[in-house]
Amino acid sequence: MLLNEQEFIRILRSRLEGTLPKDELDDIISDYAEHFSIGRTNGRTEEELWRSLGSPDDIAREIKAMHLVKKAESVRSAGNFFHAVVATLGLGLFNMVFVLVPFILLMILLSVIFLLGIVIAFAGLAGVIYSVLQILGLSDFSVWLSPLAGVFLSIGMISTGLLMVIGNYYLARFCYHGCIRYLKWNISVITGTESEA
Amino acid sequence: MSPERQDNDRLACFVCSLNLSGLTITKVILWLVAITIVSFAIGFGILAISGDFPPGAGQKASPFKNTVLGSPNTTSFLPDGASSGEIRILLGAGDLTLRGGAPGGRLMEATVYSKRPEMQPDYTESMNNSVKTVAMTETGHRKKDWVVANAPESWANTWDVRLGDEIPVAVTVNVGAGDCELLLGDSNLTSLTVNTGAGDTTIDLAGYHGGWFDAFIYHGVGDLTLRIPPGSNTRILLHQGVGDITANGMVQNNEQYTTAGFNPALPVNEITLSQGVGSIQLEAV
Numbered sequence: 001m002l003l004n005e006q007e008f009i010r011i012l013r014s015r016l017e018g019t020l021p022k023d024e025l026d027d028i029i030s031d032y033a034e035h036f037s038i039g040r041t042n043g044r045t046e047e048e049l050w051r052s053l054g055s056p057d058d059i060a061r062e063i064k065a066m067h068l069v070k071k072a073e074s075v076r077s078a079g080n081f082f083h084a085v086v087a088t089l090g091l092g093l094f095n096m097v098f099v100l101v102p103f104i105l106l107m108i109l110l111s112v113i114f115l116l117g118i119v120i121a122f123a124g125l126a127g128v129i130y131s132v133l134q135i136l137g138l139s140d141f142s143v144w145l146s147p148l149a150g151v152f153l154s155i156g157m158i159s160t161g162l163l164m165v166i167g168n169y170y171l172a173r174f175c176y177h178g179c180i181r182y183l184k185w186n187i188s189v190i191t192g193t194e195s196e197a
Numbered sequence: 198m199s200p201e202r203q204d205n206d207r208l209a210c211f212v213c214s215l216n217l218s219g220l221t222i223t224k225v226i227l228w229l230v231a232i233t234i235v236s237f238a239i240g241f242g243i244l245a246i247s248g249d250f251p252p253g254a255g256q257k258a259s260p261f262k263n264t265v266l267g268s269p270n271t272t273s274f275l276p277d278g279a280s281s282g283e284i285r286i287l288l289g290a291g292d293l294t295l296r297g298g299a300p301g302g303r304l305m306e307a308t309v310y311s312k313r314p315e316m317q318p319d320y321t322e323s324m325n326n327s328v329k330t331v332a333m334t335e336t337g338h339r340k341k342d343w344v345v346a347n348a349p350e351s352w353a354n355t356w357d358v359r360l361g362d363e364i365p366v367a368v369t370v371n372v373g374a375g376d377c378e379l380l381l382g383d384s385n386l387t388s389l390t391v392n393t394g395a396g397d398t399t400i401d402l403a404g405y406h407g408g409w410f411d412a413f414i415y416h417g418v419g420d421l422t423l424r425i426p427p428g429s430n431t432r433i434l435l436h437q438g439v440g441d442i443t444a445n446g447m448v449q450n451n452e453q454y455t456t457a458g459f460n461p462a463l464p465v466n467e468i469t470l471s472q473g474v475g476s477i478q479l480e481a482v
Contacts, residue, residue, distance in 0.1 A: 145260055149243035153260055156236030159229045166226060 003047040005036040008056050015060030020067055028063060061090050062191045069183045076176060088183050091190045099186060106175055113168045121161025127154030269308050274322055276304040279329035281387060282366040284358075287334040288318075289373040291354030292396075297383025299359040304366070305331050310355040318356070333358070360384050365408050372396065382426075386410040393417045393473075402426060412468040419475045423468070427481040431456045431466040438472030446481035456481050 144150030
């Protein structure tokens with residue numbers, strides 16, 4: 001492989017095409033072309049400039065990860081967040097532990113709270129129905145020590161379940177912001193631009 | 198205008214009529230919090246007033262019936278043409294409810310709620326000279342002390358036994374540790390023998406219209422309530438132990454308690470009651 005500017009630009013462009021908008025991609029490519037141009041003016045060879053910049057594959061991965069994290073920050077969606085996490089994972093094996101594990105634990109926590117809320121709400125609904133049937137003498141099966149108390153306790157369960165679902169939504173939003181900040185910090189640490197971030 | 202469009206307009210009008218514009222998520226959350234607090238307060242308040250909550254020592258604090266958490270196991274017995282029956286129940290540790298109301302034609306139907314397989318009872322039935330005998334015996338008590346003051350939660354064992362009323366039955370109940378509730382107003386008895394260990398016992402014969410019977414009640418440790426129909430010709434011979442004795446609607450003569458208008462010349466429901474430790478309440482009201 002020839003270590004010249006054209007090859008560097010070709011690899012970089014091919015890795016970033018389809019992810020970045022065209023104007024943003026053109027800006028990045030022109031920045032690197034300018035870097036090569038200034039370097040040549042200063043008497044450095046293209047191979048030296050390539051080696052000083054590093055692999056275009058690594059640079060493309062870092063640019064892609066930062067772009068997707070910023071996209072997830074500006075447009076909140078589960079899809080954007082997922083793509084940002086996957087792109088950050090691609091930055092190194094290190095992130096398998098420091099990004100993937102917390103991400104999985106967070107997903108499990110949010111899913112458990114959501115499902116628990118749904119289950120409690122529906123159990124409360126069933127409790128209300130059974131209690132009312134028992135009060136009306138239509139059912140011998142009883143869940144609560146007292147059917148009248150059961151009506152109120154079941155209503156309490158329904159509202160508790162709904163509160164858990166709503167609370168889970170806000171917790172997810174809070175975690176979303178926290179995760180984006182964490183991903184940005186993580187990328188800055190890996191790319192060595194922590195102070196800039 | 199298409200019918201679909203009309204439906205959409207009706208829906209839009211309905212939503213507008215609800216005036217939900219002022220309903221923010223904050224208000225929804227505050228309403229839900231208020232509903233939750235008030236509902237639980239009322240629910241637990243009702244349980245507290247009815248005496249079901251907080252629970253007694255050794256019991257798990259739960260507003261649920263503990264029987265719900267066990268898997269019920271129901272067994273029925275037919276009289277098989279017998280002219281009378283004999284029911285023997287031996288429960289080592291657990292709660293027993295014995296009442297009338299077995300489905301038509303059955304001599305006895307028992308439902309057992311227990312989390313432990315060894316708590317499932319042994320059933321035996323036999324026929325002797327037109328007397329059908331059914332014995333229901335807890336097998337688990339053989340593996341531990343017969344009387345346990347506070348059974349662990351995992352031993353939770355509740356028996357719900359229903360008796361039929363087509364033929365008269367002689368009932369023998371032995372309960373080691375646990376509450377015992379005998380609601381026999383709908384039954385038809387020839388005799389009743391109750392032997393309780395530790396726990397509260399209620400024997401309710403209110404509304405009893407069956408045949409004449411003799412009863413022997415050996416009270417252990419705990420409170421006992423004996424309720425008899427006020428119009429019946431009943432005599433209670435009480436052997437006093439340790440604890441208070443209160444009688445409502447009954448005439449006391451030394452250790453004898455009789456219903457108002459008691460006539461010894463007529464057939465008598467004779468109840469012999471040996472008090473153990475705990476209060477006894479006799480009611481004929």
